[in-house]
Amino acid sequence: MRKTIITTLLLAASPVLQAAEELSTDSTQMKYERKALLQVPDIGLKSRTVKLPARFCPHKAKSCVPLGLWEFKIDQELEDQASRQIMGRLTGKRYDLIRFLPGKMEMKTLFETIDVPSKVGDFRFETGKPKAFAAEVTKYLNVQVAPMMSKLLVKAKDARYQEMDNKEKDTFLATIAKEQSVPADMIARLLNSAFVFSEYVDQPSGSIEIREDKVKRDGKKVTEYSANVSVNANLYLGIHRFNAENNQFEAYKVIRARSGSVSGGAQLYPFRPTNSVKINSVFRNSFSVAAKAAALAANIDLKKDDNFAIFSTVDSIEGDYIASSIGEAEDLRIDAPYYLMQNIDGKNVKTGWAKARTVADKDLLKKAPGEYQSQFWLVKGDVEYKDQMREHPWSGVLWYLGGGQSYQELLEIDGQDASGGGEFAGVLFGTRMDLGYLFNAKFFSESWFDMNVFIGVGGAALNSVALGNYNEPAFAQVDFDWVKRKHLGHFGLYWAYKLGWSFNALAASHPINADGLNVYSHGLHGGVQLGYLFTPNFEFFINTDGFLPASTRYIIGTDGQEGVGVVTPGYSINAGLSFHMKSIGGFASMMR
Amino acid sequence: MIRKLVIIALLGAFAVGCGGKKAVKKAPADPGPKSHMVTEVESTSSAETLLRAKGKGKSVKAAIEDAKKASLWFLLHAGTKPFLKNSAEKEAFGSIRKDLYTNYDKYFRHVSDLKSKKKVGNMTEVEIVVRIDVAMFKDYLVSQNVIKAMEDVAEEVGMPSIALIAASNSQDVDLARNVIGEYLTDRDFEVSVVEQTRKTSGLVNKLAKLSGNTDPAYVWALEAGTDIYVEVKVNKEKGKVSGVATKKASVTARAFETATGIQLASSTGNSSERAASGHDGLIQEAGNAVADKLISQIRKKWLKEIKKGKAFKVIAFSDEEQGAQVDRAVYKALISMSANKKVKRIAAGKSSFEYQVKLKDINNAFDLLEALKDRYSGPGELTREMESGTMLVVKAGSGDFDIQFD
Numbered sequence: 001m002r003k004t005i006i007t008t009l010l011l012a013a014s015p016v017l018q019a020a021e022e023l024s025t026d027s028t029q030m031k032y033e034r035k036a037l038l039q040v041p042d043i044g045l046k047s048r049t050v051k052l053p054a055r056f057c058p059h060k061a062k063s064c065v066p067l068g069l070w071e072f073k074i075d076q077e078l079e080d081q082a083s084r085q086i087m088g089r090l091t092g093k094r095y096d097l098i099r100f101l102p103g104k105m106e107m108k109t110l111f112e113t114i115d116v117p118s119k120v121g122d123f124r125f126e127t128g129k130p131k132a133f134a135a136e137v138t139k140y141l142n143v144q145v146a147p148m149m150s151k152l153l154v155k156a157k158d159a160r161y162q163e164m165d166n167k168e169k170d171t172f173l174a175t176i177a178k179e180q181s182v183p184a185d186m187i188a189r190l191l192n193s194a195f196v197f198s199e200y201v202d203q204p205s206g207s208i209e210i211r212e213d214k215v216k217r218d219g220k221k222v223t224e225y226s227a228n229v230s231v232n233a234n235l236y237l238g239i240h241r242f243n244a245e246n247n248q249f250e251a252y253k254v255i256r257a258r259s260g261s262v263s264g265g266a267q268l269y270p271f272r273p274t275n276s277v278k279i280n281s282v283f284r285n286s287f288s289v290a291a292k293a294a295a296l297a298a299n300i301d302l303k304k305d306d307n308f309a310i311f312s313t314v315d316s317i318e319g320d321y322i323a324s325s326i327g328e329a330e331d332l333r334i335d336a337p338y339y340l341m342q343n344i345d346g347k348n349v350k351t352g353w354a355k356a357r358t359v360a361d362k363d364l365l366k367k368a369p370g371e372y373q374s375q376f377w378l379v380k381g382d383v384e385y386k387d388q389m390r391e392h393p394w395s396g397v398l399w400y401l402g403g404g405q406s407y408q409e410l411l412e413i414d415g416q417d418a419s420g421g422g423e424f425a426g427v428l429f430g431t432r433m434d435l436g437y438l439f440n441a442k443f444f445s446e447s448w449f450d451m452n453v454f455i456g457v458g459g460a461a462l463n464s465v466a467l468g469n470y471n472e473p474a475f476a477q478v479d480f481d482w483v484k485r486k487h488l489g490h491f492g493l494y495w496a497y498k499l500g501w502s503f504n505a506l507a508a509s510h511p512i513n514a515d516g517l518n519v520y521s522h523g524l525h526g527g528v529q530l531g532y533l534f535t536p537n538f539e540f541f542i543n544t545d546g547f548l549p550a551s552t553r554y555i556i557g558t559d560g561q562e563g564v565g566v567v568t569p570g571y572s573i574n575a576g577l578s579f580h581m582k583s584i585g586g587f588a589s590m591m592r
Numbered sequence: 593m594i595r596k597l598v599i600i601a602l603l604g605a606f607a608v609g610c611g612g613k614k615a616v617k618k619a620p621a622d623p624g625p626k627s628h629m630v631t632e633v634e635s636t637s638s639a640e641t642l643l644r645a646k647g648k649g650k651s652v653k654a655a656i657e658d659a660k661k662a663s664l665w666f667l668l669h670a671g672t673k674p675f676l677k678n679s680a681e682k683e684a685f686g687s688i689r690k691d692l693y694t695n696y697d698k699y700f701r702h703v704s705d706l707k708s709k710k711k712v713g714n715m716t717e718v719e720i721v722v723r724i725d726v727a728m729f730k731d732y733l734v735s736q737n738v739i740k741a742m743e744d745v746a747e748e749v750g751m752p753s754i755a756l757i758a759a760s761n762s763q764d765v766d767l768a769r770n771v772i773g774e775y776l777t778d779r780d781f782e783v784s785v786v787e788q789t790r791k792t793s794g795l796v797n798k799l800a801k802l803s804g805n806t807d808p809a810y811v812w813a814l815e816a817g818t819d820i821y822v823e824v825k826v827n828k829e830k831g832k833v834s835g836v837a838t839k840k841a842s843v844t845a846r847a848f849e850t851a852t853g854i855q856l857a858s859s860t861g862n863s864s865e866r867a868a869s870g871h872d873g874l875i876q877e878a879g880n881a882v883a884d885k886l887i888s889q890i891r892k893k894w895l896k897e898i899k900k901g902k903a904f905k906v907i908a909f910s911d912e913e914q915g916a917q918v919d920r921a922v923y924k925a926l927i928s929m930s931a932n933k934k935v936k937r938i939a940a941g942k943s944s945f946e947y948q949v950k951l952k953d954i955n956n957a958f959d960l961l962e963a964l965k966d967r968y969s970g971p972g973e974l975t976r977e978m979e980s981g982t983m984l985v986v987k988a989g990s991g992d993f994d995i996q997f998d
Contacts, residue, residue, distance in 0.1 A: 022633040022644050023721055026708040154836050157867070181868035184833045191834040244834035313706070343710040385652045386706045386718075 028343045028388055030311040032330055033164055036107055036156070036194070037095035038149070043083045043291070044125055044133045044200035048074045050283075052229070054208035056272070059223070070208055070276035072283045081284075082291035086199050086235070089295035090302070092331035093362065094310065096160065098152065105148050110329065111366060112159040116151045120144045130200050130236055134251070137198045141240060141249040149194060150247050157182050157190045194242030195307070196249055199235060201294070204287060206231040206261070210273055225272045227279040230263035231286040235294035237302065253305075257298035259290040260585030293588035296395060300582050303393035310391040314340070314383055315373060320490070322376040324389055327360025332374055334359060334445050335436040337392040337536035340383050352381020352490070353392065353536060357445055380492035380533060392536050396437035397584045400541070402428040402576015406456055406477055408504060408547070410464070410519060412566035413554060418464035421506055421567070424475040426456025428574045431581065432483070439592050446486070450498070452479035454572065462508040462517055466563070467556070470517045473508035477572065479525050479545070496529040502547050504570065515557030521567045523550035537580035545572045623693035625658050627717075630666035634877075635884040638778035639727035640701060641667075646719045652709065655718040660700060661693050663722050667729065673888030675730065675739055684738040692732075699729045727778075752819035752894055753782040753981070754847075757809040759825035764875055768826050768843045771879030772886065779887055786812045786821075795978060799907060799985065804939075813850045817981025819902075820856060820890065822847045826878075828871050840865040841874035843882045847890050851903040851982040852936075852948050857889030901931055901950035904960055905938075905983045912942045914971045914989040919945045921970025922988060928967050929954070944995075957984040 025031070050072045057064035074082075091097070098107045105118035123140045125133055161182045182190070209228045214221055234256065241252040263286070273279045303309045310330045316323045326332050333356065340352040354376035364372040376389075409421040430452040436445035454477040462470040481500030488494060502525035509516040527545030534540070547570035555562045581587075629646040636642050643666060647659025668675050668685065676682045701723040708719035734741040756773050758765040769785060776783045793815065800811045813821030822845050829840040840863055847857040861881025863874035897903070906926065910918035919940060926935045926949045938946040954960050957979035964986070965974050972990030979985070987995065 022631070022642075023704075024707065025705075026719075028709050029706055150835060157836065181866040181873065182836075184831075184838050184865035184867070187833045187836045187838065187867055191836065247835070345712060346710075386709045388709075 028348075029313055029386065030388060032094070032310045032312060032326065034110060034160065034329075035095050035308070036098055036109075036153070036160070037091055038098035038100075038105075038145075038196070043079060043086060044198065045074060045079065045127050046129070046201070046203045047127050050074060050204050050287075052206045052208050052231075052283075054210065054276075056210045057212065059212045059214045064209070067208075067210070072276050072280060072287075074287070078284050078287065081288050082201070083199075085288055085292035086295040089292055089299050090197060090199075090237070093329050094331045096156075105152050107152055107156045109156065109159050110163045110362075114152065114156040114159055116148060116155055118148045120148055130202070133200050134198070134238055134254075137196070137238065138240065138249060138251070141196055145196075146242070146247045146249060149242060150191070150244060153191050153194060153244070157187060160190060161186055188244075191244035194244070195252060196238075196240035196242070198238040198240070199295075200238065201291065202234040202236065204231050204233050204290065206286070208276075208279070208283075210279075212272065222270075225269045227267050227269065227273050227282050228263055229279060229282045229286045230261050231259070231283070231290040232261055233259040233287065233290035233294045235259070235291070235298050237298045255298050255301045257294050257301060258583045259293035259297065259588070260581075260583035262286050262290040262293055262585050262588070289589045290585075293583060293585055296588055297583045300393040300395060303391055309393070310338075312338075312389045314385055314387045314389060317383060317385060320377060321357070322354055322378055322383055322389075323373045324376060325360075325373050326389075327362060327364070327372055327374045329362040329365060329372075332356055332359045333437055333440045334442050335396070335434050337379075337394050338376060338389045339392050340378075340381060341388040341390060342384065343388075348388070350381075351387065352378060352383055354378045354383070354389075355446075355536075358442060359440075377487065378490045379487060380490060394437070394536055395580065395582055395584050395587075396434040397431060397581045397587050398433070398537075398539065398578040399431045399581050400429065400539075400576045400578040402541075402574050404428055404454070404543070404572060404574020404576075406454055406475060406570060406572035406574075407568075408459075408475060408506065408521075408570035409568040410462055410506060410565065411568055413464035413519075414466040414563045414565070416465040418462070418466070418565065419460070420462030420464075420470070420508070421459040421473060421475070424456030424458045426454055426458075426475070428452065428454045428576055430479075431587070432578065433587060438587070441592075446484065448483040448485060448496070450479065450481045450483050450500075452477070452481065454479075454574065459506070462506065462519070467517060467554075467561075470508035470510055473506040473517075473519075476505045476507070477547075477570075478503045481525060481527075483529060485529075485531075492533040494531050494533065496531070497526070498529055498543075498545065499524075499526045501525055504547065504549075504567070506567070515560050517554060517556055519552060519554045519565050519567065521549045521552035521565070524548040527572075539578040540575070541578065542575045543572065547571065623661075623690050625661035625665050625693070627658055627662045628665060628670070630662050630670065632666075632671055633721060635775075635880050636723065637880070638775040638883070639725060640723055641726050641884070642721060642723050643667075644707070644719060644721045646708075646717060648715050648717050650715065652706075652716055652718060655716045656703070656706075656720060659718055659720045660696060660703065660722060663724060664692065664696055664699065664729070667724065667726060672885055675733060677739075677892075681739050684736075685733075688733075688736045688738060699724050699732075701725055751781055752890075753784065753817075754890075755784045755786050755813050755816040755818040755821040755850075757786045757812050757821055757823050759809065759823050762826070764826045764828065764841075764871060765824055767872060767875050768845075768879045769824050771876055772822065772824060772843075772845060772883045775883035775887055779891070781887075782818075784816050784818055786816050795985070796980075799978075799983075810848070810850075810853065813848070814980060814983060817983065818850055819982055820847055820894070821850055822857075822886070822890075826875055828875075829865075831865060833865070833867075836867050838865045839868045839871055839874055841871050841878045843875065843878040845882050845886045847886060849897070849903055851905040854897075856893040856897075857886050859885040859889065861885070897950075901952040902954060903948060903950050903982060904954070904957065906947045906949065906960070906964075907983070907985045908945045908947075908974075908988050909977065909985070909995045910943050910945075910987070910989040911991065911993040914991075915941075915943045915945075918970045918972075918988040921968055922964070922974075922986075923947065925964050925967035925969070929963055957982060960984050961986065 051069040054067040054070045055064040096109045104115045106115040125136045211226045214223050237255040239252040240249040267282050312324045312326045314322050336356045339350050341348050342351050357377050358375040360372045360374045406424050410418045412418050432448050432450040435447045456475045461472045479502045481498040483496045483498045485494045485496040503522045506519040525547050529543050531541040549567050552565040552567050554565045626648040627646045631644050633642040643663045645659040645663040647655040649655035649658045704721040706718050710717045733739045756769045773783050796815050809823040825844045827842045831838045842862045844860045859882045861878040863877035908922045931952050936948040968974050974986045974988050977985040977987050
């Protein structure tokens with residue numbers, strides 16, 4: 001019988017403060033202390049059957065044909081795959097990993113591996129509702145896991161204590177016995193703060209679209225079919241807390257997170273898929289990415305809880321850069337934003353924020369602990385030595401909305417004179433992502449990828465000697481730009497240069513006929529962007545862009561006459577506001 | 593006309609001169625600490641101490657420096673054992689105050705990362721933990737004639753000899769004794785570690801009983817002949833925190849003046865509660881905690897008492913017939929030697945008499961015997977029966993008789 005295992009994460013949170021009260025820091029100088037995490041790789045499901053509405057969109061048809069509900073199965077392999085995706089996003093190097101192995105329970109701290117004999121049984125939960133799942137988890141944890149957890153935490157306390165803030169301990173502890181023995185208040189904290197994560201994926205929703213396209217390949221007209229499966233996954237992250245006084249797990253909180261729509265499953269077929277079986281791989285990929293996206297969103301909410309966020313202090317300020325003793329071991333990523341805080345007249349006040357520019361290698365913790373420091377750039381605000389730093393939960397993806405003006409004119413159709421177009425006023429929307437953060441690569445620091453859509457009206461009617469007169473066109477522009485930001489001082493201001501590719505369309509209806517004229521062009525796109533960063537989550541920007549067409553084609557209607565055209569180089573000026581996107585949907589597949 | 597102009601010009605110049613701003617000299621900034629909030633964390637060794645200090649300043653750096661100065665201020669003026677004990681020393685410190693609070697980094701073995709950082713108004717307040725070389729700091733104060741060196745004090749008033757005696761026979765107490773002994777030796781005390789494996793003499797045992805003091809430590813102290821004895825006791829505890837076995841230790845030390853039995857000092861030091869494999873480290877931690885406090889108390893009390901003179905115990909034996917005369921003669925002789933003409937009569941029977949007296953210019957029991965002989969005008973003569981440190985046992989009278997304990 002197939003086991004249904006629920007993913008659990010046991011998180012043993014060690015305290016933020018140091019050992020003896022006299023040597024301890026207060027809340028203005030908090031530092032992150034490694035948590036331990038128990039991983040049982042599986043997820044809870046509402047149902048193993050997923051039914052999604054499907055539709056077929058024939059070539060150039062005005063509407064699509066519903067095909068009813070198509071059924072997919074979440075088998076153990078897919079469940080495991082999704083579980084790995086979820087685990088990979090909720091866990092990281094900041095945790096000491098605990099896992100169940102045959103006959104034992106093992107914890108890997110920063111430098112050591114500790115284990116205790118274990119006979120913890122498997123967790124069995126058939127699909128069901130979230131409350132039933134939570135009850136089963138609690139029962140499993142308190143009956144089977146708690147006794148082993150207590151033993152492992154006790155055994156691991158010495159190693160974990162040694163790994164805590166070594167520099168301060170070595171300096172102040174007068175005797176070897178003090179160095180090696182854990183003070184009572186630290187024992188209480190190491191053992192009394194253990195958390196369990198249990199993940200439950202609610203019934204996924206979404207849709208399937210089978211699209212038919214007739215295209216030319218090597219001079220021949222062929223018919224192709226693409227299948228696009230979009231999936232939305234809702235994740236419940238249940239958190240239990242371990243109470244070492246009574247060796248029981250207690251409910252702590254539940255975080256609900258949405259994946260956003262993941263439509264990354266498009267695939268081409270030479271035949272028309274008529275049932276779910278034929279596009280099963282597309283569904284599986286979308287579901288897996290949706291699970292990852294939901295976990296990313298859950299992780300952002302998780303980090304809003306001080307128990308799970310990274311805290312550090314400003315250890316030095318050199319020129320424009322701030323150094324702090326965190327790095328790879330705390331899951332620090334390139335371009336990760338951190339808030340700077342001070343305690344002013346009794347209140348914790350945010351005084352600025354910075355972004356990581358280098359990430360210290362965790363191997364330095366053993367080889368040269370004094371060199372384990374990462375560099376941050378002060379984006380906005382003030383910084384002072386020993387300011388508190390707090391991780392800002394961030395996905396690295398923003399969506400934006402704005403408006404502006406674009407210019408493009410039609411010059412030729414089929415080698416003959418044409419006119420129309422001009423200035424279009426319209427709305428702008430899109431997404432941008434910090435590639436440095438997504439790829440966690442220094443090379444891409446402050447390199448952004450903007451996907452822009454502009455829709456405008458207002459140009460002059462399209463006229464051509466070859467095709468006659470058409471009405472005033474609408475204008476659409478889709479840009480894909482690499483944007484490199486450069487900060488101006490520490491005021492939150494930046495400028496950026498952009499380079500990318502643009503796809504434009506002038507679409508005008510005919511005064512009499514049903515078929516309108518569509519002029520498509522694509523070419524080099526570039527420009528300059530100015531922006532102001534209110535917070536890591538909220539920006540204002542102004543774009544000034546230019547477009548150099550590489551190729552222009554026209555088509556009348558959807559399958560009518562086609563030919564070549566010429567448009568003028570274009571420009572656009574627009575402005576807008578950007579907002580943080582927690583549920584990043586398909587962008588999750590880019591996250592490393 | 594010209595004269596008028598000149599007068600007007602002079603008056604004008606005078607008015608400008610008087611009406612103009614006078615250059616005001618800015619008072620030099622006080623180099624001393626703004627903050628005085630310091631707590632003692634631990635005496636890590638006889639030469640170093642750990643303090644947690646708060647500092648205030650316009651910047652973080654200034655606040656850290658203020659905290660360091662505050663910790664030095666604490667050692668000088670506050671806590672349980674301030675370096676500056678009297679008005680003369682405080683006055684002497686005034687002459688080096690500026691220099692100290694300008695050049696002080698050399699006394700700090702380590703300064704921690706910030707333990708706290710807050711802004712209050714336009715000031716920054718920080719807390720740090722510092723390890724200070726107190727031995728080096730004291731040497732500086734001695735070199736600047738602010739305080740006297742321990743050796744000078746010892747030479748002047750004579751520092752006591754101290755016997756360290758275990759309350760019970762165990763390795764744990766031996767460890768605690770060693771820790772305390774290390775501190776005492778470092779402070780120029782003459783230290784004897786009394787091994788209780790030896791037998792005490794029968795006479796000493798009887799003499800102790802005669803005083804009514806049956807404390808074994810007192811007997812050992814009499815045997816050792818030291819001015820002061822310190823009784824050391826160790827208490828070990830076990831506990832549990834969240835199911836983890838923990839240990840804790842405390843060391844109690846009491847110091848007594850051997851001759852008089854007066855308690856000079858008492859202190860208890862505790863270790864932290866820890867998940868330790870053994871108690872040794874914890875006993876050492878508790879010993880560190882008690883040693884410094886104890887020594888400070890002993891020193892303070894000793895210096896106070898020694899001004900009145902060194903305390904001696906005199907026991908005189910005679911036969912019953914001559915007892916009353918001997919008692920009168922010995923008592924009068926001791927009064928004549930005592931600066932304040934006071935002699936304490938502890939016990940008197942028919943043939944044995946015990947006195948306590950504080951005498952200046954008498955260093956030991958032998959000197960006391962010689963001085964007593966010179967002043968004795970009773971029957972027969974005084975002969976030494978036993979002397980040990982500050983205890984003198986004599987036979988007084990004529991004829992041959994055995995010592996009788998009443």
